[in-house]
Amino acid sequence: MFFRVALLVLRKDFAIEAKSREILTTTLLFAVSCVLVFAFALVKEGEAPPDAAPAILWIAIMFSGTLALGRTFERERYGETLRALLLAPAPRPALYVGKLLGIVLLLGVAELVLVPLVAFFFGAPFFVQPVLMALLLVAGTVGFAAVGTLFAAMLMRVRTRDVLLPILLYPITVPVIIAGVRGTAALLASPPDEVTATMWLAIVVAFDVVFVTLSLWTFEVLMTE
Amino acid sequence: MKKLFAPLLIVTAVLFAAALMLIARVPPESTMGLVQKIFYFHVPAWIGMYAGIAVCAVASIIYLVTGRPAADRLAASGAELTVLFGLVGLVTGPLWARKAWGVWWQWDARLTIALLLWLIFVAYLVVRKYGGPGAEKLAAAVALFGTAVSPFVYMSVNIWRTVHPLTSVMPQLPKSAPEMVPPMAATSLAFLLLFCVLLIARIELGRRQAAVDELYLAHEEGAA
Amino acid sequence: MTDDFESVRLTDVSRHFGRRRALSRLSLTIGAGDILGLLGPNGAGKSTLLGVLATLVRPNTGEVTFGDRPARRWGAPLRQRIGLLAHELHLYAELTARQNLTFFSELYGLKPADTVHAALERAGLSDRADDEVAGFSRGMRQRLALERALLHRPRLVLLDEPFTGLDDRSVGAVADRVRQLASTGAIVVLATHDLDLADGLVTRVALMRDGRMLLDEAASAGLRARYRAVVGN
Numbered sequence: 001m002f003f004r005v006a007l008l009v010l011r012k013d014f015a016i017e018a019k020s021r022e023i024l025t026t027t028l029l030f031a032v033s034c035v036l037v038f039a040f041a042l043v044k045e046g047e048a049p050p051d052a053a054p055a056i057l058w059i060a061i062m063f064s065g066t067l068a069l070g071r072t073f074e075r076e077r078y079g080e081t082l083r084a085l086l087l088a089p090a091p092r093p094a095l096y097v098g099k100l101l102g103i104v105l106l107l108g109v110a111e112l113v114l115v116p117l118v119a120f121f122f123g124a125p126f127f128v129q130p131v132l133m134a135l136l137l138v139a140g141t142v143g144f145a146a147v148g149t150l151f152a153a154m155l156m157r158v159r160t161r162d163v164l165l166p167i168l169l170y171p172i173t174v175p176v177i178i179a180g181v182r183g184t185a186a187l188l189a190s191p192p193d194e195v196t197a198t199m200w201l202a203i204v205v206a207f208d209v210v211f212v213t214l215s216l217w218t219f220e221v222l223m224t225e
Numbered sequence: 226m227k228k229l230f231a232p233l234l235i236v237t238a239v240l241f242a243a244a245l246m247l248i249a250r251v252p253p254e255s256t257m258g259l260v261q262k263i264f265y266f267h268v269p270a271w272i273g274m275y276a277g278i279a280v281c282a283v284a285s286i287i288y289l290v291t292g293r294p295a296a297d298r299l300a301a302s303g304a305e306l307t308v309l310f311g312l313v314g315l316v317t318g319p320l321w322a323r324k325a326w327g328v329w330w331q332w333d334a335r336l337t338i339a340l341l342l343w344l345i346f347v348a349y350l351v352v353r354k355y356g357g358p359g360a361e362k363l364a365a366a367v368a369l370f371g372t373a374v375s376p377f378v379y380m381s382v383n384i385w386r387t388v389h390p391l392t393s394v395m396p397q398l399p400k401s402a403p404e405m406v407p408p409m410a411a412t413s414l415a416f417l418l419l420f421c422v423l424l425i426a427r428i429e430l431g432r433r434q435a436a437v438d439e440l441y442l443a444h445e446e447g448a449a
Numbered sequence: 450m451t452d453d454f455e456s457v458r459l460t461d462v463s464r465h466f467g468r469r470r471a472l473s474r475l476s477l478t479i480g481a482g483d484i485l486g487l488l489g490p491n492g493a494g495k496s497t498l499l500g501v502l503a504t505l506v507r508p509n510t511g512e513v514t515f516g517d518r519p520a521r522r523w524g525a526p527l528r529q530r531i532g533l534l535a536h537e538l539h540l541y542a543e544l545t546a547r548q549n550l551t552f553f554s555e556l557y558g559l560k561p562a563d564t565v566h567a568a569l570e571r572a573g574l575s576d577r578a579d580d581e582v583a584g585f586s587r588g589m590r591q592r593l594a595l596e597r598a599l600l601h602r603p604r605l606v607l608l609d610e611p612f613t614g615l616d617d618r619s620v621g622a623v624a625d626r627v628r629q630l631a632s633t634g635a636i637v638v639l640a641t642h643d644l645d646l647a648d649g650l651v652t653r654v655a656l657m658r659d660g661r662m663l664l665d666e667a668a669s670a671g672l673r674a675r676y677r678a679v680v681g682n
Binding site: 351358359438441 | 465466467468470
Binding site: 035068152157158172175178182199203206211214218 | 289371381433
């Protein structure tokens, strides 16, 4: 029942998104312009500072993720459909999981474009250690999305939700940013520092476990009046 | 609780006066001069901030589980004191650092962690103020998540900063500079008592605001 | 412990939002076959009351009892028996009528093959089934939303202004639907400020103002005059 409902919500969001591809396209374009802004800000004499590439990648993911979170829940606000979802006999945490999976998939697609793009513009060898790199990206995205989905959902009926989401989300996801950037930088070193990267990966995975659990526990309480 | 307020206030005031005298009597440190004495206020400020975080976190969890308004008021008071004492710490820290190390801010692990936690509880207050009706639950979630993330913040920032290892001054104090212990103990205790005094006052203020709201509601009921 | 109920009782229910009292010591009992007309000016608390009945809003004081036990002892099976047509309609504008009904069918654990086609017919939207809801008129959305709320054949049917945007023929169809629901044992609560429509349809009348229940009695003729006398102009 739990996973059936989560997948139902995911499929529904996918069906909506597949029609216009609005959130996907605009999120991708935003991420690209983010990268470009950083490029113009940081590149001097045709060279970016060392370690700029991992930083730019993760910042672009976080910024576009924040926007995508807001817009995903905006869709549920329109017909107050989130209320209808809460009214159904479905377990409430399953709704959270469905939304979380949707965001993770969306960001995953964005990262499929972002990683090669940043690698291209900054000559960063992201693909030397593809497995660890992919794991780090997945774990980091899940951690960011886990907290982001919960906060975006609970802020849905708040008037100042657009600006409150970053204010709440960024301090709490700082460990993900540090681990993501430092872990990616370790993989880009020559030779790649797998030990350090694995350590950072472990920290992010622990973060994911803690915060997905915490979100599952508190979702129902926070969403009911 | 209310009866403790006046005696506590007096004790706190006396303790502050005593602490100031003790601080004045310690000879100024050789390299830093007078500015070093900020130290006696900087460290206790953190004690106050972490006490506030503890109060806010526990009260928020109780509020999320039971929904009792008293728990919510306690959490709000704790958060305000966290931000207040944290601000003292964040202002005194750079003032001290400028004199000691020549830079205002160098991403010292402990200061950075404190800054992050401070920001989380500033966000708590922002949510309470601008979150509209029902914002108390959202703020409690912020406090809960902020507390849950602190071990991760601690771990990641420390590893992030091990390039410049730092020694911890405080535990070595009794051995290295025994004359600093009495004023430090005095200010620490004074700040802790000040925390309690402010907390009691703030809780009482919250209770009275709730009572006024009750009166409004009762009035509306009786009016029609 | 059965998974169904035949009556709903509110006892001394109050709800406030900050300093604003939305519901003030409300008591009410409704049973199977009742069509309760919830009348009152805007801001009377009708929507909040419907929210409480739907278990989406928890009262600050008082109790809501469904059948033999209070709401908090029920859990998820209670929501299987409640249907709500809210003012906001609860439809996904980007999906088609059929997709909306299919999604909600599956969400309630029903097989779309059994329910969607019939619902589309009852809503009179069979020929527009595969058009996006965004392109529908208010009346069409209203009819679709009503069928969406009734997909799972709920015991408690809560309707918030169900006649908005409907032409006369549709109003008649909806009124017939409501009567049919009540005759099969549903408990219907219908909030409206259209007294003429309520007149002749409802079996009981509850008048609200400022969160308070002013009147709760069996329907009789001359609803408008009665309303004016109690609520004032």
